[in-house]
Amino acid sequence: MTTTASDDIITLRSIGKNSGQHTVLDALDLTVRRGEVFALLGPNGSGKTTTINVLTTLIRPDRGEATIAGYDVVAEPDEIKRRISLTGQAAAVDEALSATENLVMFGRLAGLGRRGAASRATELLARFDLTEAAGRRVRTFSGGMRRRLDLALSFVLVPEVLFLDEPTTGLDTRSRRGLWEVIRTLVEAGTTVFLTTQYLEEADQLADRIAVLHQGRIVGLGTADELKAQVGGDSVRLHDADGTLLREVPTDGTISDLRAALDQLDESGAAGTVSLHQPTLDDVFLALTQTTGPDLQEQR
DSSP states (O other): OOOTTEEEEEEEEEEEEEEETEEEEEEEEEETTTTHHHHHHEOOOOOOOHHHHHEEEEEEEEHEEEEEEEEEETTTHHHHHHHEEEEESSOOOOOOOHHHHHHHHHHHHHOOOOOOOOHHHHHHHHHHOOOOGGTBBGGGOOOOHHHHHHHHHTTTHHHSSEEEEEETTOOOHHHHHHHHHHHHHHHTTTTTTEEEOOOOOHHHHSSSSSEEETEEEEEEEEHHHHHHHTOOOOOOEETTTTEEEEEEEEEOOOHHHHHHHHHHHHHHOSSSSEEEEEEOHHHHHHHHHSSSOOOOOHHH
16 A cells, blocks of 8 residues: 555556557646545546546556555555446446336445345435436436436445546536535535536536646646636626627726726727626636647547
């Protein structure tokens, strides 16, 4: 067992992974603190799923070292598996069974008694809005329902670290926000959550810290506010009737500075409409992942 700092539960040091002649992960360094929600963002092919696959022992890194709770993902995979749970992008449910049967079976395999597995299944069916479909065969479920059941399976036991690879893809807005509440509840109980997502609002709402991955390297790391500050502050924007940006004046957001910004725009003589723009994670994502060539194809 490798010794790690008490507040870091996940560490990656100089992790490298190749796919043929392509470098998927390039000397990746990263730490995740115990009890936080950590979001990994990046364009397709940036290495997000590969990173999760390395950490969950599904693939071996070609170079470097990765640990979870001090255990090495290559040398001690059984110790890793006892401490983690993973929900990938594809549903892993048994279509021949009902929702209840899937959950009870998973609970029994995880070591719960018959009564405990049944009770946990009932609780999770309610939490993921599947109670009315509890007795239906999964083959009759819609894609969104299968996704919710797949996520419910990850919560049968409360893991030390929960990996969620684009967990809300295919979910409607209500289901997505419901999952956010489940994640917050788990974190309050001490679980560390490592997630990838294509929804920047999701990272903004949930994550304590965010890393932006591009072409196998971390190109940005911090809280949502810290990352937004890197791409500039608030500004007053002037647009023409077609929505084209004509001019932009920085502002600190105070009333006096907003008046001064509006005066500058008025003095320019240009006609149009004005709006107050505040940096978003979209701005951060675009600024940090600009590329001059095609993205590498991520290996899954």
